[in-house]
Amino acid sequence: MKSIYVLLPLAAALLAASGCTTMVESGDDVPLATRAEVEYLRGELRRLNDRQSASESEFGRFQGEMMSAQAGQSAFASAAQVQSLQTQLEDLQRQIRALDAARVQDKKEIYDDLSKKIATILKTSAPVQTSRPSRPRSGSQSGIEHVVQPGESLSKIAAAYGVRMNVLVEENGLSSPDNIRVGQKLFIPD
Structure with a gap:
């Protein structure tokens, strides 16, 4: 009896090696509906495998995000x-x-x-207004004395007192309107 159990697998192996096929493998005697069901199940198996792969990759992504969130929690x-x-x-x-x-x-x-x-x-x-101690050169008797300050010109002084520049040149005996200096005293006629 033991020998039958040893011979059966050996016989099946020999038949398979010799090219013999079963009725299910050849598909000759298998009803068409059963073949369609097998194909359907194979398709379902492929879809399940694809979904499992997608789920595993999604799980890996979530796991990575969780780990990075835990690592960067202090952020x-x-x-x-x-x-x-x-x-x-x-x-x-x-x-x-x-x-x-x-x-x-x-x-x-x-x-x-x-x-x-x-x-x-x-x-x-501001112009120092004092009476002129000396008499005017051109004969005017009244006026004031002005001390020239830094940055002043004869035209500015004339405008400040409302006098024409040529009158100041005449009254003070200036050779030129440009010849005045800081500290110089000028007579300003009334």
Whole structure:
């Protein structure tokens, strides 16, 4: 009996090797409906294999995203951190507003200070009005004396006093309107 069990697989192997086929393999005696069902099942098996492959790749992608999210978890701020940053931002905005207000006040103070200094300079550079101690050269008896300041010209002095420039040249015995110097005293007739 043992020999039958040993011979059966050997016989099947010999038949298979000799090119013999079963009725299912040859498809001759298999009903057409069964062949269609087998093809359908093979198609379903391929689709299931494809879906499994897609699911495995999707699972791998999700797993990678989860691992990167866990690794980069510190990149996301907690609500407490967001609140802290918001508070710091509000503090900075208050400081900027305070600095802007201080800057406006500083500008006003600088403007006022400069205005006072300019007024002082204008007062000191204004023509000195004194009576002329000596008598006028052309016979005019009344007038004032002006000391030439830096940056003044005879035309500016004449315009300031409302006198013609040639009158100033005559009254002060100038050879040319360009020949005046800082500190020089000029007689300005009335």
